Amino acid sequence: METTNKLKDINEVLEFLYQEFPQCFKQKDGIKPLKVGIFKDISERIEGSEKVSKTQVRQALRKYTSNWRYLEAVTKSEFRIDLDGNQDAKVEQEHIDHAQKALEESRAKMAKRKKSQRPRNDSDTKSYKKKPGQFVKPGDKNAKANDAPAKAAPVKRSGKIEPLPASEVKVNNKVKVKLGQALVNAVITEVNKEDVHVELVTGMQVKTKADSLYII
Template identity: 40%
Template sequence: MESTEKFTTSKEVIAFLAETFPKCFSTEGEALPLKIGIFQDLAQRLDDDERVSKTLLRSTLRHYTNSWRYLYSIKEGAHRVDLDGVEGDAIEKEHSDHAQKQLEESKAKAAEKRKAKMAQQPKRSEKRQFNRPKGEKPANSAQPESKRGTKPKNNRPTTTPPAKLTDGDMKQGTRVTVKLGKEPMPAVITEIAKDGIHVQLDTGMVVKVKADALRLARSKRS
């Protein structure tokens, strides 16, 4: 049982016409020139077929006859065919010239589209630059290498390391620095005990540390 679902695209209609009228329409290979007035013949033959609307049939014929494959077939002296493949009138020079002009214009438009598409793509040199391996520097960014075995000079002034506390410094009120983290913190001794030395940080917090963790503040060594 044939499907009654309506066709929705020209591609579907062309395939249907090629199957129904194989001596007139085709989907590949060399096309045949169609009889002038072929639309009226199709409308009559397909009048009872609900799958093809006349609007879609007309647009499909326009699409078919504007294709390069069909325009190639319009040559002077070639005979047009009807739905059953019966040859009719010969193609006149005027019609042949018009078809060739239409073919050239269509090819020119296609070439312009390809050219515009190529222009939008990045150039090869730009692609190579974008795809440079990670960590690789451009050729013009090279810097002179330093001499082997030499180290960059350090112009920072040398500083004397903090001095350890003497027995005379172990008393309340001595300004010291205590290393509790990465950096030494200023503090003052508040109590000397057997189990450690109590110091008060500038923040107000009191901590108990060993003598080895203390250094004399610079102001006391001037």
């Protein structure tokens, strides 16, 4: 009796996409921005497959589109591609800006993580003498001992942001989704009870809730 080798690891699912759609998915060289709505196209192509599920494909797409190489491709490419590698819609400036921001944030987090993992040198702390309210470097004539750290100014929001009505939580509707403190344009790809799956402008797949969606 033949047994089905169900893929479990996310990297195995990515490998499946590389082999199944070689003109679209690339491991390193030749990466191009994916067509908006590529998840739906993949789902139709693998319908009935016993190796991967739609949930696994969504997770693999999330990993693929959050990779530095992919984000760089979004900022440098003029057009997106479909599953067969054919030219699709043009990459909009908004998508380029979002990818550039995501790339910068990702690199900043990586640099911060590396810095925190670096062994501390005692000489780094000896050159500073603690004074009330702050650390002052010896010899700094402009430093004021009693200066307290400045408080960050509150973020001001411009324009009115309206929540997306429940009646508009439908597949293919364009929305804004709240990610942290940012609102990002996206398209609803699936509605599963309380969970809503959206595709960001970069191609990343995200699962969220209806109360995190706003009118575009």
